[in-house]
C-alpha cells in the first residue's frame with residue numbers, strides 16, 4: 215500500500231528523486247541550497263525537514279551494497295578538492311542549472327567551474 219492505495223503484486227515502484235528533493239512537503243525552502251539543513255538540531259529552522267525521505271541508495275533489503283564505500287569516497291574526494299582548490303561557478307558557460315532532466319538517474323549537464331590552487 216502506498217499513500218492509502220493498494221499496488222498490485224509484482225509492480226516495480228521507484229521514488230522520483232527530483233520530486234522528493236524539491237517537495238515542500240519534505241523541505242523548508244525546497245528550492246534553496248542550504249547545506250546546513252543536513253545538520254538538523256532542535257534550534258534549526260530546518261529541524262522538521264524529512265531527511266529520511268532522501269534515499270539515493272534506495273531502501274530495503276536490495277538497497278545499494280556499496281553505499282558505505284561510496285560515502286567514504288565522496289567525503290574523501292570532496293574534502294580533498296576543497297582543501298586544495300578554490301572552486302568558482304562559471305554561470306555563463308553553465309547556463310540554467312535548474313533546467314535538468316532526472317529519470318531514475320540524473321542526466322547531468324556540464325558544470326563549468328574555475329578551479330584555482332588554494333594560496334597558502
Ligand code: HEM
Nearest residue numbers: 270271272273274275276277278279280281283284285288
Ligand atoms: C554515489 C554512489 C552510489 C549510488 C547513488 C548508488 C545507488 C544505488 C542504487 C539506487 C541501487 C539500487 C538499489 C535497488 O535496486 O533498490 C544500487 C545497487 C547496488 N550498488 Fe550502488 N550506488 C553507489 C555506489 C556504489 C558502489 C561504490 C558500489 C560498490 C563498490 C555499489 C554497489 C552496488 C551493488 C552491488 C548494488 C546491487 C545490490 C543488490 O541488488 O542487492 N554501489 N546502488
